[in-house]
Amino acid sequence: MLVGDFVEDYEVMVPFQALQICGHEVAAASPGKKAGEVIRTAIHDFEGDQTYSEKRGHNFQLNFDYASADAGAFDALVLPGGRSPEFLRLDQSVLNIIRAFAAAGKPIAAVCHGPQLLTAAGVIANRRISAYPAVKPEVTAAGAEYVELPVTGAVTDGNFVTAPAWPAHVEWLKQFNALLG
Incomplete structure (x- = not known):
């Protein structure tokens, strides 16, 4: 799980714990940080405004x-959304890691703004990808088909599982877990 400061709170906390409940070992890492250090999270909510609201979330302790x-x-x-993808996508080492997973055909789950990392890595051409609606221009510019879904939906295309936001956790994680076997 690649994360950074102001990752969306639910999008890091819930998958981190849920995947462990399913029996998977989850390593959460952030560029320039070590196990035991923390990143700050942001809570994004849908409160009837033109876009989500943002509030300070919890501290999330890295374990890798x-x-x-x-x-x-x-x-x-796993690539959670929130604010962190916009700056993680500027880190060449992050993009190289994503490219290595994609080249190996390993399962990659991205939610909300997480697909910004997939677009920056150049790994989604000719794929069906969902993301937070504001990321649609980046997804299509990267050569992928943007899939509009209900906020609770998710889409799998090959080794990619993507979803528009945290309300899709159940479907997104169910599809991702199916790829994991």
Whole structure:
């Protein structure tokens, strides 16, 4: 799980715990940080405004050193949304990790703004991808078909499982877990 400061609170906390409940070992890492350090989260909510609102969330403790991150050592990748993808996509090492997972055909789950990392890595051409609606221009510019879904929906295309926002956790994680076996 690649995360950074102001990742969406639910989109990091819920998958981190739910995947462990399903029996998966989850390593959460952030560029420049080590296991035991924390990142700050943001809570995004849908309150009837033109877009989501943003409030300060919890501190999330990392359990893996980013410097040790090697795509070959993991079975899958999770990319939560929130604010962190907009700056993580500027880190070449993050993009290289994503490209390695994609090249190996390993399952990749991205939610909300998480697909910004997929677009920046250049790995979704000719795929069906969902994301938060504001990310649609980036998804289509990357050569993918943007899939409009209810906020509780998710779509799987090959090794990619994507969804528009945290209300899709049940469907998104169900589809991702199916890829994990």
